Amino acid sequence: MALSISGAEKESISEKLYVLGRREGKGGVLNIGRYYALDKSLGSNVYVDGAKPHVILICGKRGYGKSYTMGTFIEELSMMEQDIRKNIGVIVIDTLGIYWTSFFGNKKHEEMLERWGLFPSGIKIRLLSSPDNVEEYRKMGLPAEKFSLKTSEISPLQWCNLFGIRIVDSTGVAIARAINELEGKEYSIDDIIEQMANDDRSSNEAKGAGENFFKMASSWDVFDKKGMPLDEIVRAGETTVVDISSYPEELKVIIVAVLARKIFESRVRERKNDEKDIIKGKSTGRRKFPLVWMAIDEAQIFLPPGKSVSKDVIINQWMRQGRQPGLSLLLATRRPSALDDEVLSHSDIIICHRLTAQGDIDALNRVRPTYMRGEIGEALKKVGMEKGVALIIDDNSESVHIIKVRPRMSWHGGEEPSAMVN
Ligand SMILES: Nc1ncnc2c1ncn2[C@@H]1O[C@H](COP(=O)(O)OP(=O)(O)OP(=O)(O)O)[C@@H](O)[C@H]1O
Ligand SMILES: [Mg+2]
Numbered sequence: 266m267a268l269s270i271s272g273a274e275k276e277s278i279s280e281k282l283y284v285l286g287r288r289e290g291k292g293g294v295l296n297i298g299r300y301y302a303l304d305k306s307l308g309s310n311v312y313v314d315g316a317k318p319h320v321i322l323i324c325g326k327r328g329y330g331k332s333y334t335m336g337t338f339i340e341e342l343s344m345m346e347q348d349i350r351k352n353i354g355v356i357v358i359d360t361l362g363i364y365w366t367s368f369f370g371n372k373k374h375e376e377m378l379e380r381w382g383l384f385p386s387g388i389k390i391r392l393l394s395s396p397d398n399v400e401e402y403r404k405m406g407l408p409a410e411k412f413s414l415k416t417s418e419i420s421p422l423q424w425c426n427l428f429g430i431r432i433v434d435s436t437g438v439a440i441a442r443a444i445n446e447l448e449g450k451e452y453s454i455d456d457i458i459e460q461m462a463n464d465d466r467s468s469n470e471a472k473g474a475g476e477n478f479f480k481m482a483s484s485w486d487v488f489d490k491k492g493m494p495l496d497e498i499v500r501a502g503e504t505t506v507v508d509i510s511s512y513p514e515e516l517k518v519i520i521v522a523v524l525a526r527k528i529f530e531s532r533v534r535e536r537k538n539d540e541k542d543i544i545k546g547k548s549t550g551r552r553k554f555p556l557v558w559m560a561i562d563e564a565q566i567f568l569p570p571g572k573s574v575s576k577d578v579i580i581n582q583w584m585r586q587g588r589q590p591g592l593s594l595l596l597a598t599r600r601p602s603a604l605d606d607e608v609l610s611h612s613d614i615i616i617c618h619r620l621t622a623q624g625d626i627d628a629l630n631r632v633r634p635t636y637m638r639g640e641i642g643e644a645l646k647k648v649g650m651e652k653g654v655a656l657i658i659d660d661n662s663e664s665v666h667i668i669k670v671r672p673r674m675s676w677h678g679g680e681e682p683s684a685m686v687n
Contacts, residue, residue: 286314295341325618362510363679394508415492439467501555532590556591564596584611602628
């Protein structure tokens with residue numbers, strides 16, 4: 266809770282206080298709320314480590330605070346001490362278009378904030394989205410830019426996934442052949458269509474279907490010959506919200522797969538360079554690609570139990586190998602049972618708001634750590650029905666707590682509309 270406590274206080278806090286997510290070290294703490302007692306009274310502040318890589322999973326049934334909690338984490342990350350924050354880039358994958366509101370202070374809940382010793386305050390974000398959204402954001406005075414992906418970074422398999430066809434179908438084969446011919450060049454969607462048209466081996470039917478698919482892809486206005494460079498998407502010390510709400514689900518999955526892979530590759534390269542610097546005993550003064558926190562709401566879209574191109578990257582690269590290059594994930598889902606089992610086992614911190622579906626409770630029980638005495642279902646009863654209250658299981662300190670997530674200082678978007686307008 267950077268703004269309500271001074272830097273010096275924060276230093277001493279992390280020295281004497283217990284920080285979830287780590288066993289030692291100072292600084293870089295995220296104050297996400299307070300401990301919550303059975304009589305509903307609030308205890309001391311809850312701190313979570315923000316300086317080291319983590320996989321944090323937030324779950325819970327509809328409307329009990331997942332997106333809100335994710336927003337609190339994003340606020341805390343943006344308010345970390347400058348000497349730590351300057352090494353971290355935060356990217357928020359906004360599937361519903363609700364995080365732009367964080368730019369504004371939470372004036373709606375001024376009184377509640379005051380009870381917590383806080384005040385309304387927006388956070389500095391940069392928005393990347395479709396041209397229509399960018400226009401709307403700019404009208405509201407928000408810093409927004411058009412998001413684009415480099416056409417040549419999409420593999421034949423990813424195009425086929427995007428179009429819902431199989432790579433072994435005649436259209437899939439025609440697409441793969443055209444892309445393979447163009448390999449090594451920078452190309453546009455029109456170049457792919459032209460390449461397909463010139464292919465004598467594909468049938469007219471396959472070429473026609475391929476052309477229709479690429480025309481549809483072109484209408485989304487997201488693929489570009491050059492594409493947005495990664496260092497404009499993720500920047501050290503900044504929070505970028507990539508609003509992909511206006512794209513079809515298949516495209517959302519491809520965008521996340523491509524971004525996640527590029528970030529992973531850049532971080533692996535960066536880590537190698539860092540180590541070279543350390544061995545040589547001097548810094549080359551390069552502009553560095555930062556450690557990354559990626560927040561993904563509605564994570565079940567990207568991490569399903571079945572086949573998925575985004576899951577491949579996130580699980581194989583970010584979760585299995587992400588600690589060393591310094592990659593952190595903040596995931597939220599309504600349905601933990603709709604996630605690949607590996608997601609639960611890789612999450613070192615699980616925050617669970619009210620949850621009642623037996624299938625979801627069973628999914629959490631399957632990864633229930635031995636240091637947790639009872640069943641998850643029993644522990645969740647203590648969470649009750651209050652919004653923002655959650656069970657937190659920290660695998661680093663091997664401890665379990667009930668907490669109340671602090672109110673948002675920035676405006677929470679995505680509140681359900683009511684038909685009873687007053
Ligand atoms: N920590 C909190 N303090 C105060 N109010 C909260 C807190 N968490 C959630 N709320 C209230 O609960 C509402 C619903 O929260 P949120 O939008 O995060 O739900 P959700 O779990 O993401 O739901 P969905 O599954 O529909 O996305 C918020 O609009 C807010 O009014
Ligand atoms: Mg939500």
